[in-house]
Amino acid sequence: MALKRMEWDLLLEPYRFNKEGDVFKPTVEPGRSPFSKDQDKIVFSSSFRRMSKKTQVHPMVNNDHIHTRLTHSVEVGSVGRSLGNIVGAKIVEADAQASFPSHYVGEIVQAACLAHDIGNPPFGHAGESAIQDWVSGKHSQLLSKVANDGKLTTHQLMDLKAFDGNAMGFRILTQLEYDSFKGGMRLSFPTLAAMLKYPWKSTHTEEIKKNKFSCLYPEVDIMNQICLKLGMLKRGDDRWARHPLAYLVEAADDICYNFLDLEDAREMRIVTLKEIRNVCDPLHTDDSKYLTYLDKENISDRRKIAYMRGKTIQVLINCVVETFMENYEAIMSGCFEGSLVDASCKKCKEAVDNADTLCKNKVFKHHRKIELEIGAYNAIGQMMDAFFLAAKELHECSGEFRSFKSERVLDLLGVKQPKKGQNLYEILLPFIDYLSGMTDNFATHISQQIQGQAVPDVTR
Template sequence: MHNQLSNFLLIDRIRPSSISRTKKVDQFYSDRSRILYSSSFRRLQHKAQVFSLESNSSVRTRLTHSLEVSDLGRTLANKIATKLYNKHLLSIRAVPEVVAIVENACLIHDIGNPPFGHFGEAAIKDWANRYFEESLLPNLTNIDMTLFQKLYKDFLEFDGNPQGFRIISKLHVEADKYSLNLTYATLLCSLKYSRSTDEEQGSGILKKAGYFQTEKTFVDELYRAANMQLNHRYPLTYIMEAADDIAYCLSDISDGIEKRIITPELFISEFKAMWDKNFPNQSCPVPIPDYIKNFSLDISVPWSKIVMEEAASNYISNYQKFLDGSAQQLIPENSTGKILDIIKKVSRKTLYTSIEAESIELTGYAVITGILKHYQRLINLSYEDFQTISQDEICKNLDFEKRLFNRLGKRYVIAYKHSLKEYHPEKECPPDINFRTYELWLRIHLIIDHVSGMTDDFALQTYQMLEGINLLK
């Protein structure tokens, strides 16, 4: 049983690294550098955690949230890895490797989030539903409808998680088509959910799609390399998920206090009331102060320590389940998990329904929907017309569409062309019905890649420009 977890600490990359590294852990440090210096990671500084377009720099963005998650993940991973070492289940050399992999996954866990967070996700899914029924379906010709309806599930189940995996594995084409070319361990650890969009929805780790069908073949390869069973979870992903749960539960309340939407006194009052309502006659596993002088010092630090300590003990107690990826979650639902559950309930009641938060969400929904309505003109083009535009040839009567295409992120266009070659490598062959089907699917991904990659402020500016409200320079 010794060093079983070590078998999952894979340093393989889809394209072998050109740099020789003597220490295995250096491979994972290289991953971290690739993540930190990527433009997708930098863009998180202008994507909202809860409050979009926020001028108060003390309020968290997706970037600061991701850094906090990585800090919690590093601490929790170190606790767990050290306990495994003490039980002779992990070598001392593997301890920092485990920590580095988890830290990497924490840094990229939100990298695929679209502008305006969960309302941005909802806007994309709702658009995909309406667009297919109202605009796309009546005009579909020269494609395989059965195949297309299967592929289209990518958009009906759009989510930041599969989009994030798509970004790190396919969309950073500055060097080549292998994107950031991260180690298999980091890639697997980032997969929070363990199914594709064309697979049946389940509960727990199958509740959402973890990757699109565009990346399914690659994920299958990762699972084979790790000798993992499909639809099971990578053993270290549980640590990343737990760090995220702890971070966002506590930070959302902290931001609400910073913005004076709630007070520390209101939080304590609501927390106590909801605890008594949901868990009557049960003692709370964390100390609840009568007065909060500093939310971070009085609540966030002591509560997160208690939750992490129990999570670490749970990992060791149920090691085999976490090792084979069949467990559901790391933070025990029957103990400290109740703490996070009550905090989420308080946030839903006091924060997420505030006028400020809801107004921003409504704006974000309108912005994303509006941009997509304009860009669907590119999707409505015939295969021949779109290829003419994409190859920068003269386009008669397609002036508006050409200008829309010119605004697409260049790396997304390159990634689209790389993917297209996988389905139609021989240019001289006339496109058949299957190729046209795949092309349309990849073209929609191109549009979604562009829109979901925008920051909150750039999305707003783009919407205003397309609507003729403001000139975007």
């Protein structure tokens, strides 16, 4: 009989894959939980380190105060840990079936937050859109023909057309980093499940009318094993209800990105302190110390914004915790829809919505960001042109002949280059892996080299 409610004794079991692909539960070491191990594995990985040179919102800036994907992920992890610790204590107190160390929740959520953007390509969401548009535009007819000839599955075709950094992140953690295709990082199942913001495959995007997914074709069995082992609720073939802690990971990201984007925008003089105060002040009408501090004239804008940010994040954390507990049974039953921030109190939701509106109207439309994103878009398109030509030649080649350029493009992948005899998806995917792992600097360098421009050598 199918489970009707998820249970914590399964949801927090620290299963992992070993190098042979078998599931096991390791012995817990004194003083070091399985989930703090996950954090260490993520933080020491090269994929995590490369996020220091990947765009969060503002590409290629010289101002060292501006967030990168790395600093954003660390801050989301900090907020996630606070959310998890508070929620964990409340669950243990309120749910008679919950008997686990409450700090485990904070550790899992923090680990998942640290890794939540690890699959994003260079240049932020502009890079993600560039890959999607390239596949759906320039070569969509050829890919569709290959699919119709039975050489690509519908799932494989949709993976390419709807490329998503969330799915690439899951692939990095479970396949690419550390032990390639032998368990990857071998993180615990609860951490991986908490990071599965969209626990379904690309072909479900049309069905649920949401163009997001967290699992590429080669990782479907991995996702299913994780979800099944943790007792998550099935919603169809290769589709699951979220792990309850995925809502906290999402909320930590929601809390951080809009308000910290505004902090960056003030640093770059795109928005004013007054505009940020118009967003945040309504959350603090009962806090006289807040208003007194911000009205002082001998304090810099940077210090005022840091103070405002801390106070605002604390209010939102408390609100999200309350919302989670109010919707606890719906979450545990897999029927809670939407995000915790969207379901939060009117005042908090309005503040987040107003921050989002200000970002869309002023930050995302700033001329510098637009100019650089157009350049980034073209850079990725040029790389994809070269990668696809090499993939197409390898796929169609009947002998050993390939053009010199395609041979050299294939050689960029080193030991991970695809082999003749694979289908077009299997040949293209290592190129997508390679591109997704690039920093902004390295992507710029490779695209310039492909165009034949003489540029100084850089080390990835």
